[in-house]
Amino acid sequence: MSHIHELNGKKYVIEFLDDLYIQGWGLEEELYQGQSDFQKVDIVKTKYLGNMLLNDNLVMTSEKDEFCYHEMIAHVPLFTHPNPRKVLIIGGGDGGTAREVLRHKSVEKCVMVEIDPLVIEACREHLKITSCELDNERLELRVEDGIKYIAETNEVFDVVLIDSTDPIGPGAPLFGAEFYKNIKKHLSVQSIVVSQAENAWSHSENQKSLLSILSNDFKWVGLYNYSNITYPGGLWSFSWASDNLHPIKDFNSDKVKASELSFKYYNEGIHTASFQLPQFFYNQLQDFLKL
Amino acid sequence: MSHIHELNGKKYVIEFLDDLYIQGWGLEEELYQGQSDFQKVDIVKTKYLGNMLLNDNLVMTSEKDEFCYHEMIAHVPLFTHPNPRKVLIIGGGDGGTAREVLRHKSVEKCVMVEIDPLVIEACREHLKITSCELDNERLELRVEDGIKYIAETNEVFDVVLIDSTDPIGPGAPLFGAEFYKNIKKHLSVQSIVVSQAENAWSHSENQKSLLSILSNDFKWVGLYNYSNITYPGGLWSFSWASDNLHPIKDFNSDKVKASELSFKYYNEGIHTASFQLPQFFYNQLQDFLKL
Numbered sequence: 001m002s003h004i005h006e007l008n009g010k011k012y013v014i015e016f017l018d019d020l021y022i023q024g025w026g027l028e029e030e031l032y033q034g035q036s037d038f039q040k041v042d043i044v045k046t047k048y049l050g051n052m053l054l055n056d057n058l059v060m061t062s063e064k065d066e067f068c069y070h071e072m073i074a075h076v077p078l079f080t081h082p083n084p085r086k087v088l089i090i091g092g093g094d095g096g097t098a099r100e101v102l103r104h105k106s107v108e109k110c111v112m113v114e115i116d117p118l119v120i121e122a123c124r125e126h127l128k129i130t131s132c133e134l135d136n137e138r139l140e141l142r143v144e145d146g147i148k149y150i151a152e153t154n155e156v157f158d159v160v161l162i163d164s165t166d167p168i169g170p171g172a173p174l175f176g177a178e179f180y181k182n183i184k185k186h187l188s189v190q191s192i193v194v195s196q197a198e199n200a201w202s203h204s205e206n207q208k209s210l211l212s213i214l215s216n217d218f219k220w221v222g223l224y225n226y227s228n229i230t231y232p233g234g235l236w237s238f239s240w241a242s243d244n245l246h247p248i249k250d251f252n253s254d255k256v257k258a259s260e261l262s263f264k265y266y267n268e269g270i271h272t273a274s275f276q277l278p279q280f281f282y283n284q285l286q287d288f289l290k291l
Numbered sequence: 292m293s294h295i296h297e298l299n300g301k302k303y304v305i306e307f308l309d310d311l312y313i314q315g316w317g318l319e320e321e322l323y324q325g326q327s328d329f330q331k332v333d334i335v336k337t338k339y340l341g342n343m344l345l346n347d348n349l350v351m352t353s354e355k356d357e358f359c360y361h362e363m364i365a366h367v368p369l370f371t372h373p374n375p376r377k378v379l380i381i382g383g384g385d386g387g388t389a390r391e392v393l394r395h396k397s398v399e400k401c402v403m404v405e406i407d408p409l410v411i412e413a414c415r416e417h418l419k420i421t422s423c424e425l426d427n428e429r430l431e432l433r434v435e436d437g438i439k440y441i442a443e444t445n446e447v448f449d450v451v452l453i454d455s456t457d458p459i460g461p462g463a464p465l466f467g468a469e470f471y472k473n474i475k476k477h478l479s480v481q482s483i484v485v486s487q488a489e490n491a492w493s494h495s496e497n498q499k500s501l502l503s504i505l506s507n508d509f510k511w512v513g514l515y516n517y518s519n520i521t522y523p524g525g526l527w528s529f530s531w532a533s534d535n536l537h538p539i540k541d542f543n544s545d546k547v548k549a550s551e552l553s554f555k556y557y558n559e560g561i562h563t564a565s566f567q568l569p570q571f572f573y574n575q576l577q578d579f580l581k582l
Contacts, residue, residue, distance in 0.1 A: 005298060010310050019301050020339035023314045023523070048311035065492075068569070201356075201520050227518050227525030229492050232314070234518030234525035265569045273564035278359070278556045 003042060003057040004030070013044050013052065015059050015232075017202065023232050025049055031126045036118035038170040043126040049230060051126050053094055055119070055165055059230055063129050066096050068228035070130070071266040072274065073238055074100035076224060077159050077192045078107075079255055079271065080247040084158045085109070086188070090146035090174060091196075092163030093119030096130035098139055101161070103261055110139050111155065113146040115170055147173050150182045158188050162195035167206050175206065177213045180241075184217045190244055197223060197239040199231070200281040207237065211288035214241040221290040222247075224274040226265065235278070248275055294333060294348040295321070304335045304343065306350050306523075308493065314523050316340055322417045327409035329461040334417040340521060342417050344385055346410070346456055350521055352385050354420050359519035361387035361421070362557040363565065364529055367515060368450050368483045369395050370546055370562065371538040375449045376400070377479070381437035381465060382487075383454030384410030387421035389430055392452070394552055401430050402446065404437040406461055438464050441473045449479050453486035458497050466497065468504045471532075475508045481535055488514060488530040490522070491572040498528065502579035505532040512581040513538075515565040517556065526569070539566055 004027060005014045014024035025046035032043035042054045050063030061069065074097055078084050085108045087101050093114035101110050114120055120143065123131040134141055142149065160183055165171035173179055174195075183193060193214075198206045207223070214221040218241035227234050240247055253268040277285070295318060296305045305315035316337035323334035333345045341354030352360065365388055369375050376399045378392050384405035392401050405411055411434065414422040425432055433440065451474055456462035464470055465486075474484060484505075489497045498514070505512040509532035518525050531538055544559040568576070 007296060007298070007305070007313065008292075008307075008310075012313060014298070014313075016299075017339075019299075019317045020337075021314070021316055022298065022303060022305075023312070025312055026310045048308075067571075229524035231525075233520035234522075262570075264571045267567075267570045267573070269567035270569055273567035276558075276560035276564035278561055279553075279558045280358075280555045282558070 034118045041118045065228040067264040070096035072226040075266040087159045088157040094123040094130040099133040113149045160193045192242040197237040219243045325409045332409045356519040358555040363517040365391035366557040378450045379448040385414040385421040390424040404440045451484045483533040488528040510534045
């Protein structure tokens with residue numbers, strides 16, 4: 001199936017949630033089309049959100065609002081950890097998460113493991129806003145299976161970020177128990193793990209499953225939220241898990257000021273506010289949270 | 292233009308933001324079609340969100356997530372006010388805001404002024420989830436122009452809620468200076484005004500204009516946020532304005548517990564968190580906030 005459709009004589013890039021829901025963006029130009037071993041990879045230029053990456057016809061990120069996701073996956077754990085020096089990113093082929101991680105001066109090394117070379121190639125060419133730090137000398141960019149990497153590496157990390165697609169296709173094993181058991185073996189004494197965790201309206205079963213897996217291995221397990229305009233339905237989540245760092249209790253807002261970094265989404269107030277769940281969302285997940 | 296379109300051989304209710312962005316919901320059934328003096332009024336049954344109200348092809352509310360908007364417009368100001376007895380709602384024809392206001396036992400009288408009888412009729416018939424309290428004896432339901440009502444009434448209110456559509460069509464004057472000058476004349480000594488205030492991505496000029504108007508008349512002016520799945524792009528706002536009630540400093544979370552009300556979106560944590568603005572949003576509006 002194509003991701004381009006015509007409506008009222010105009011072309012739109014359209015994403016389908018079965019036959020329940022669609023969203024689409026006026027098309028300016030098709031910039032990249034590829035088929036990797038893992039998925040279909042497209043980049044389109046849209047009138048509203050600029051250049052946009054789609055994997056298997058699902059929108060991954062867009063130029064206009066990519067900062068929401070990338071700042072929130074990175075800065076919440078990195079400002080929770082007192083001194084993050086080694087960071088692992090699994091997935092994140094567009095490069096936006098690595099870009100935000102590398103803004104922290106304490107980070108000596110960031111390993112990023114992306115399975116799909118076509119995603120990296122497409123974003124290097126057409127999403128320079130996210131891929132601009134992929135050649136940073138503090139980044140070790142590995143094009144291989146993150147599941148295999150974490151099972152075999154000898155490295156140890158302070159912060160691990162699972163920057164995955166939805167739990168279908170190549171992203172599915174990144175929502176599994178085996179993967180997190182292996183991650184646990186490669187964490188330093190003080191450490192925190194953050195994962196892309198879908199949304200409360202259409203993926204509550206995925207959220208429960210992920211939190212339940214994390215609960216087996218970690219003392220504290222929770223979610224925090226952000227919103228952008230690319231992902232349908234407003235409120236999207238990241239999960240967090242740690243044995244010894246609590247992102248509210250151990251958060252020192254002075255560190256944010258001292259960093260002298262400027263942000264487009266993240267700030268000290270948003271850090272703390274993002275952990276507050278609307279009541280229906282809390283009710284759905286309360287048995288799966290360890291706070 | 293119709294709001295029903297066919298894609299891949301299936302019917303969808305589709306909302307257009309010019310030719311920039313669309314969102315649509317798989318159609319089950321068209322339930323109500325009307326044309327009032329003010330706008331086209333439709334109610335459709337969708338597979339994903341249940342029954343949905345559209346005015347002039349723009350989605351107003353849906354059964355699945357109406358609680359997000361209605362709880363947040365009502366409970367934030369009503370739990371800020373120490374003893375809200377008289378409440379005015381301008382607009383709000385679906386009845387959801389009145390339903391939430393009337394859950395507060397302190398409220399002796401709620402006046403609701405909706406300009407369009409067809410919206411009320413359609414919702415009484417097909418959106419019973421929101422219209423269920425329209426015959427409550429503490430509700431004075433007036434079908435007339437809210438602009439005219441506030442210019443002529445002798446009543447005085449503790450809480451005023453502007454539950455308007457977008458600032459086009461019949462909703463436009465509800466974003467104007469004259470309207471708020473008249474509201475100011477009908478406020479009790481301790482009082483707070485809350486208005487539907489669009490979103491930071493596509494309506495920042497409307498937000499600036501509204502805050503600027505409120506700033507002329509009130510000591511404190513700000514915004515708070517919520518998200519649902521019916522409105523595109525995640526983060527939507529309400530404005531608030533007051534001379535003597537501050538919804539963070541004067542908020543007493545014990546009152547929420549003491550009320551013994553149960554909520555689906557609102558809670559004490561969300562109350563406070565909703566005032567935290569993402570940085571780009573704060574940057575856009577900082578000159579217009581009075582906090």
